[in-house]
Amino acid sequence: MTATALALALVRGLALDDIGRDEARRRAVEELVKPEYQQESLIERAFRLFQEFIDGLFDSAPGGVPGGVLALLAVLLVVVALAALLLWQARKATGARRAAAESLFGPKARTAEEHRAEAERLAGESRWAEAVQERLRAIARDLEDRAIVAPQAGRTADELAAEAGRELPALAPALTAAARLFDDVTYGQAPGTPEGYRSVAELDAGVAAARPAALAATARPS
Incomplete structure (x- = not known):
């Protein structure tokens, strides 16, 4: 009533x-x-x-x-x-x-390493949903810092995956899956899992070691 x-x-x-x-x-x-x-x-x-x-x-x-x-x-x-x-x-x-x-990075401005450290701390407490969020933020910050994607206020996880996927085509499927997982735990109230966090952490390592397609092409011997 x-x-x-x-x-x-x-x-x-x-x-x-x-x-x-x-x-x-x-x-x-x-x-x-x-x-x-x-x-x-x-x-x-x-x-x-x-x-x-x-x-x-x-x-x-x-x-x-x-x-x-x-x-x-x-x-x-x-x-x-x-x-x-x-x-x-x-x-x-x-x-x-x-x-x-519009809050991909959350309320605080952090470096990629700070996001990674926070993600590891949250994972250590089995707070998997928050750990996934922080790990994807680490990926986003790393991509911006390395000029693979341009900084953009209000960018969503899906937009990040689409833009980064064009520059890192080999990682495009994993980026899309990570963005979907981020949306699920952030807006869909999904609980998050150790496996989900592990997949995003592996993507983070892959992104850190990857080179944009344009740079890789110019580096090939003619």
């Missing part, structure tokens, strides 16, 4: 009958414990209450009763407030997802 649903039921009860506050609360609680309320979403419940209120208003109130107009206005205000709340929550969730997608 939500506060919004209770408020709507209270308004509905008060509008249909000239009753006291305690009686209105009792009727609202009785209304909200009905089985159909337990199966509805918040939006479905609000619109059903609103529709029932309108039906009851026209059925029970004599023509021209000012109280009916006031009750209608009260319900409209509740519905508008509910819609505004839902819109705000949706925008907040979208903003949170966007902020998360």
